[in-house]
Structure formats: C-alpha cells, structure tokens
Amino acid sequence: MSTTSADSQPGDGTAVTSGSNPAELWSLVDKTAFRDCVHCGACVAGCPTFLETGSESDGPRGRIQLMQAVVEEQIKLDGAVQKHLDLCTQCRACEASCPFDVKYGQLFWTFRAAADKAGLAVRRTPPFEQRLVPRVFSRPDRLRRWIRPTRFAQRFRLDRILLASGLWRMMPGRWGRLLTLLPRREKRSARLPHVLPAKGKRRARVALFTGCMADALFRQLHWETARVLQENGCEVCVLRSQVCCGALHHQAGHLAEARELIEQNTRAFAANDFDAIVTNFATCGGFLRQYGSFDMSHFGGKDTPKDLEARRRLSARTGDVCEFLDSIGIVPPHGEIPVTATYHDACQLVHAQHVRESPRRLLGKIPGLTLTELPESDVCCGAHGLYSFTQPEMADRLGQRKLANIERTNADIVVTSDLMCLLHISRAARLQKRPLRVVHPIHLLDLSYREKPFRP
C-alpha cells in the first residue's frame, strides 16, 4: 500500500498553507451533507469499486466517512485515504440508490476542490489530465490533428500489429492506451449545417449539442442523430457558438477552464427559439444538466443571479436524444435489424439523468431486434471521462467485469448511449480478441429508418 507523505506538493503548485484554520480550509464543503448520511449502507452494493475490491473504504459510505473524518480532523488525508477517494469512478450509482438523497457527487467535488486548494491532496496528475484535456480534447479540430498519426497507423493496420503483439504496452506514458482506445476510422463527413429542416409537419425545434471528442471521433453519429430527429418531425439547429461542455476539465480539476466553457455554452444556448437542447452522448448531457446546480465561486469565478438563472434554464431544457424522442413518441421505424442486442446503462445517463427505460423502449420498436437484459447493466464499466487514464488498473477490471456479463447474455451487439462507454467496452473486447460491436441506439434507429442492413 502506498504511503505517500501528505505534505508533498500537488501538481498545480498552489501554495501550501500549513497550519491554516481548518474551518476556513473546508469552508467549501457543505458539512450538513455529511449529516444527511446516516450510514445505512443502501448504496454499498451498487458501487462498482466496492463490487470489485470488496473493501468498504472503496464504497460510497466508506468514502463519505473518510471525507467527514478528514474534515473533522479525526484522520489525516494521507496517501491511503487519497487512494480510496481517487478510485471513485464518479458513476453516481450511490446517489440513485440513496433513500436519504445524500448528494455524494457534490460532496466529493467540493471536498476535492478544497483539498486541491489547500495543497493537501496528493494527486498524481498524469500529463494526460494536465495538458491534453484543456488543450486538445476540448477542441475537435485539434484532436483530429493530434490523432492523425494513429489514423495513419490504422490505415496501414499498424495498430492491429501493435495490439496483436502486445507491443502497445511498450509505448511511453498513456499513448498505448490512447491508441487501443481509439475507434476505427469512420468515413470523413462534412460539418453539420446550421439548420436541418424537419420532415413533414414540424413538431419541435431542437438544438443539437455536438461536444468536443464526440464531434472529432463520432461525427457520423451526429448526422444520424439529426436524421432521426428530422424523421420525427424535428427541426435541428446546430449552433456554431457552442463549445465543449467542460465535463473533462471539471473531472481533471481544471476549474477555471471549465468555468469559461460553461459560461460560453450558457451564452450560446441563451436564445429561446428552440424547444430543447438534445445531447446524444451521456457524458455531455449529464454535465450540461448539472450546470444549474453549480456555484461558480467554487470554480474561482463570480456568480450573479442572472447567470445562475440562465444556467438553470439551460439544464432544465437539456435532454438525452432517446429520452426526448420517447417523450414526443416516435414514428415507428420499418427497416428490419435481425440482431440480438443487450443494453448497457451509461452511468451518466441512468444515474446522472435518470434515463433508464426510454432507450430500451426505442430499441424495442425496431423490427427484428431482440433485446436481452444485461446482468449488472447499471454498474459502471470504468470508462467515465478520464478514469481509464487516471486509474487504468481498476478501469480494466471493471471493463472485464462488464465484458463477462455481456458474454452471459449471448447478445451479438451491445448498445449504449455514451461515447466513453462505447470506446472503453470496445477496447476491452479488442484486447480480449473478441469480435464485439458496441453501438449507440441512434445508430440502429437511423439504419432502421433508412432501411439499411446492419453489419455486425
């Protein structure tokens, strides 16, 4: 067990205020939230890391107790405590199962922000988190440029050689991971136009959120989403002024950058001439929906009631594409897709946005498709945001667990609504040399609408 000294300097080099007043130090943390937790343990069995390690300290109740003990100065924030906290995947399954409505996510973030600020946290910030996220991941154009070498490798099948031989493990830093994570090259496609008209009578006007990595890696899916929405009588607008949602920055602790992005998006979506903001990837949607609950002073900025109101409005109008389509009722698709599929609940959809049934209902409407239930479908696959880079070992264990559960269903394909899950589960399968297609529900819907065959 690592026992790093609590006094070592954090990555960002903020001054350590040793001996500062603890009350001031933890003023960010809402202590009443600790009191809300009565330690009943209802959350324990749903926590992915607890399921893997079997240690209470790696479960939500244990983490809350540890954070509380640190804030109340009963124990020191040493390497071991830090390790338990860092291992959290942020899937928020515990929040969904808490009868007492303890806001674990909020608690965790404020605690981490306070610890970072005081220089108490011993966080191993890999270069990935530190540099790549703000500079590259959030800009689709830059990301596209950066991954060009791996695309080149893919074209000449170099990646398969690296993968098959296991040589990718020899690559420096996390580059090997990044290479194995990247999806197959998709056909180059044009940028989405500003407005895509509705087919038939217009039932709604929606804004499509395109995001950062999503736009760089899965632009096809944006087209598919737009087509499915059009098919169902929605006019789709794609705002040029929108930017990355900031979820990855937030996760990596780059709060100032996150704040900037949040403010830009709030301005971009302030217009009132559409009925909903539709997201197709759960990570973006989940984070946009949190905008309204943020306090910008935690992000090192200032908050006016007007800004807060604008953010709340944005959050309230944001919805996942499946949820939105299910709520307006879809035109039944005709094309047959004869596959057996199973659905994996993305944490950011099922726990953060409470969307469980609508994707399943939509899939159920596709002729020929058989949907089988996945055991532990709502247990995190270890993909969330940058988790697979910061905690590669646990991410892989959770990925294997997911894969084993998928195996039990005998399904041909896995359907899931988040980009990170998509990449992570595909990677896990690739490394096991198992042919497994992981797709987004909208991809299947689009194929069915266009009566195109599905190639597993």
Added chain:
Amino acid sequence: MATAVLPDVTERLRSLVGIDGVLCDPSDRFVYGRDASLFQRAEPRCVVSPKSTAEVQEAVKLCIAEKLPMVARGAGTGRFGSALSDGGVVFSTARMREIIEVNEAECFALVQSGMALDQLNWHLKSSGLVFAPDPLSSASCTVGGCIAANASGPRSLKYGDTRANLLGLEMVTWDGRLVRLGKPAEDDADAALMPQIVGGEGRLGIVTRAWLKLVRPPAAREMQVAFFGSLREAVETGRAVLQSPVSVCAVELLDRTVIESLESMFHCRFPKLVQAMLLVEFEGTAEKLAEDSELLRCLSKQLGAREIRQPKQAGDNRTFWAWRLRALPALCRFANTCWLLNVRVPVDCLLAVATQIAAIAEAHSVPLAHIVHVGDGLLHPVLMFNAAVPDQMQRARTIVDEIDSLCTAVGASLRTERWPGEVKPAADRPGTIAVESTSEGPSN
C-alpha cells in the same frame, strides 16, 4: 485505541486469503469501525475478506492460534453494532458473492453468504422464483447477515422470516470447525442448533454458504392505503384485515409524525389532520384482487377510515411503497438523531404498548414517531432528538430504559443498540440489551 495486528500475522493472513484480502490500514480500520448503528464506534485490528469456505477456515484457525477475537460482517447495514469489533479481526463476506446453484425444479438456491439479496433476486428473475425475506436494506444486505439477524420485512407476514426460508447452511464456527446443518447434512442431530445460529448475531461462527428456499409469488399485487382519525382505529383495522379472507402479504402503519414529515418533504397530498395511515398489500389472481380490494374497502370504511386510496394504475404500487421506504429518511430531516428501536409485541397488546411508549416519550418531552409492521407485531418507535446535546441524550436513554421495563412487564421484547461509550471488547460480542431470537431488523 486498538493497534493493528503484528506485521507477521498480517503477512500470514495475506498468504491465506491474498494480498487484497487483508486490510489493516488506519483508514480501513476507521471505516470498518462503523456500521449503520448510531452510537457504536470501534476500531478493529484488521479486516479479512476471504473468498471461499476453505480460506475462512484457515484464517479462523490462524486467529485462534494468535488469540485474536473475531467478528463476522456482511454489508454492515445492521443497526445494533453487531458487525463491529474493538481490537478484533473483522471477517468480511464482501468477496463471497457467488451463486453456486439454482435448482428450479426443487426450488432452492445455494449461494455464498456475501450475496446481496436484491442481486440474488435479480438473477432469479427469469425463473420467476424469489428468495422471500425482504428487509428494507435488501439493496445491500447479505444472505449471511439476514441469517445472523433472522431478518424479516413487510412481506414476512405471508412468507415468513429468514428462518422459514432457510433449508440449510454451512458455517465455520469460531473454534475453527466446519459445520453443515439442515439440507446438506441429511442428519437431524444438528438441526436443533439452527435456531441458535439463525438470529444468533453470529455468536457461534460465520456462515459461509446457505441453501435457500425459493418461492414463486403470484402474478399480481395490489395495494390500498387508508387514513384514520386515530391510532386505535388504524390498529383495529389492521387486525381485522389479518383475520379477513383477504390474502394479505403486508400490513404497515405510519403514525401522524411520519405522515407530517412525509407531507412536508415530498408533498404527498395526504388528507389533513389524520393520525395514522395503514398500508395493506395483497396478492393473487386478477379476480381475487378485485374481490379483495372491495372487501378491504368495506372493512376499512366500517372501521372508521377517513379516506381510502388505491394506485391510479392497477399494480403500480411504487408510490405507496415509496412512502413506507421514505418514512425514516423523512423523519431524519427533522431531527439530528433518529433512534430506531425494535419492539416485538404480541399483536393483541400492540396498541396498548404503542400508546404507552408514546406517553413515556411525551413525559420526557422527546418527539417520537411510530412505524409499525402490524402483520407480525413489530413496532419501530423512533426517538427524534439531538445526540450532541448531553441533556437530550440523557433523556433519550432514560426513555429507552423505561421502554425496556415496560416491555418486560407486558411480555414484549426490546432490541436496540447499547449505549455509546460502553463498547465491550470483541471477545464478548457487542450486542443488544435484550435479544429475542425472533428479532427482526434491517440486518447485516
């Protein structure tokens, strides 16, 4: 403050159960020193999480040789501190969560004791069978914990407690022997020991595997909620329902304090000025349900119900169950400490005991709420106060003492956690002030 076990003992334990299977870091010992109880705090020397019966036995033998006291822990959802040990070794079943066999023809399942109830029932879903005990902590609580606490829940009225649903078990006793009882033994000599183990709070040993009876519940369940102007009417209606031909599976009662808390938390739009609310769940075929529903309605009306509600959509009982599940969370919003007691009473004197308990609390001016399983005569008085204020804590303790003597007088039994600051060493297991073998509880 207990110290960690000696490094060489840790190493030997690790060689038995694996590196991840032994936790003795200060943070781990801190976390494992708490469970769902309010006041119990302890610090074990280390935590051992074996994966198989053989590993359990080896580790137990080692602990005996080292003279280390031992305690078993499931999910740590018990309210009586029975999973805690000060200075001992905690045996966690968290890594023993395998389903070994499901026999649909003979309706039984063989599982490891760390299996969580909800997870087990999820896996059984396709077969239409369930393991019936339904303590409210079923999301996390383990089979082993249910056995140790003989857990029951609202539907135990019909399906019985854990003991009634247990065919056999395998356990490692604290003196290191491997014992099999019931089904696997095919020998009734040891069967007499079963009651000592089921509901025995893990005094004799740690259960490693269990043969569980599975049942096939009827297709549909329906629910009805009635509001009453007095506790008496509600309890009497509850008893009348039990004697009627309606095939009830749960009868639960919430008193005025709970109703008001729920109302102000979740805006449930309850009728005004009611004193009690009775939730009745019944099951059967569609025709039988319609018939029962009508019968129940007449019965409740006759006995003074102010208002009767049924789910808007037939069979959608979630809202009503949510009220019951959220009773305690709602109370917790209005008090710093909610001390939940378990009082098991003969159904005949349920009302009398409930009223007297309320009177005791009133005399000491501490707010008290009642959550009652009318069906099997289990009363949960909830004291609402602030444990951080010494005077209030003192008053709460006096109340619990008085309730205890009341229970002794009327032949009821009280079960709750012991006072804070009186944690005994692990050799004498931390327990309860009075343990009755048919105790219920959100269990480990």
